[in-house]
Amino acid sequence: MSGTITGLFSGRLFTFYMPVTKEHFLELRNKLAREGVLLVAVSKMQSTEAIQLLYEYGHRDFGENYVQELLQKQEVLPPDIRWHFIGHLQSNKVKYIAPFVYLIHGVDRLKLLIEINKAGNKLDRRIEVLLQVHIAQEETKFGLNEKELAEILSPELLSRFTGVRIRGLMGMASLTDDSNQIRKEFGMLKNLFDHYRKTSAGKGFDTLSMGMSGDYTLAVEEGSSMVRIGSLLFGQRSIV
Numbered sequence: 001m002s003g004t005i006t007g008l009f010s011g012r013l014f015t016f017y018m019p020v021t022k023e024h025f026l027e028l029r030n031k032l033a034r035e036g037v038l039l040v041a042v043s044k045m046q047s048t049e050a051i052q053l054l055y056e057y058g059h060r061d062f063g064e065n066y067v068q069e070l071l072q073k074q075e076v077l078p079p080d081i082r083w084h085f086i087g088h089l090q091s092n093k094v095k096y097i098a099p100f101v102y103l104i105h106g107v108d109r110l111k112l113l114i115e116i117n118k119a120g121n122k123l124d125r126r127i128e129v130l131l132q133v134h135i136a137q138e139e140t141k142f143g144l145n146e147k148e149l150a151e152i153l154s155p156e157l158l159s160r161f162t163g164v165r166i167r168g169l170m171g172m173a174s175l176t177d178d179s180n181q182i183r184k185e186f187g188m189l190k191n192l193f194d195h196y197r198k199t200s201a202g203k204g205f206d207t208l209s210m211g212m213s214g215d216y217t218l219a220v221e222e223g224s225s226m227v228r229i230g231s232l233l234f235g236q237r238s239i240v
């Protein structure tokens with residue numbers, strides 16, 4: 001299932017440990033694709049060589065959590081990578097990723113959406129985002145509650161957002177072994193997603209981002225269309 005990879009990357013000979021083989025990676029990705037689920041490879045705190053390897057397997061969607069790290073990687077890696085920002089984004093850092101980011105998953109407050117909208121208008125682009133909903137039991141996780149979500153998705157407010165396109169919702173389930181609890185939380189998010197898809201605010205929704213290494217099979221069963229998987233592909237996170 002796994003092995004040590006040796007190869008030439010960016011002109012340097014490199015050896016590193018990669019838990020997932022090409023065969024297993026493509027098998028997982030294609031299996032998800034057949035169910036209509038896009039795999040985002042979460043490469044935070046992984047080397048550019050490891051990203052390059054999956055790139056050579058034909059993968060283009062990568063997820064990062066930290067602005068500085070993303071900027072460093074984006075600069076040296078191929079320009080056709082679709083960078084997903086999945087971390088907690090500070091308003092004052094939006095401008096750095098706005099020109100190239102493919103999808104911002106974690107919009108968890110109105111203030112951040114306003115900031116992204118401003119950056120989008122300035123660049124004359126609609127920056128694509130997901131609204132992050134708090135579905136876990138832990139207080140520590142970020143996300144909008146249902147009331148805050150409803151406020152953002154009110155037609156009066158939405159018509160002012162010409163620099164963003166809201167493509168759907170994102171959520172993180174509780175960190176627990178209780179699969180019923182996880183299923184319940186993902187199910188809640190899917191219900192909200194379906195609810196808003198029937199309204200004018202959500203009629204363009206096409207993306208429900210839920211599921212990580214430990215819970216993606218449950219998420220897919222509950223209706224996810226995008227999973228964010230890191231350690232299962234890359235192993236333990238190390239450095240940059």
Ligand SMILES: *Cc1c(COP(=O)(O)O)cnc(C)c1O
Pocket residue numbers: 042044065086087172211212213214228229230231232
């Ligand atoms: C780190 C991270 C992931 C990936 O986690 P793994 O357990 O390594 O698959 C997914 N989503 C978010 C928001 C993350 O921060």
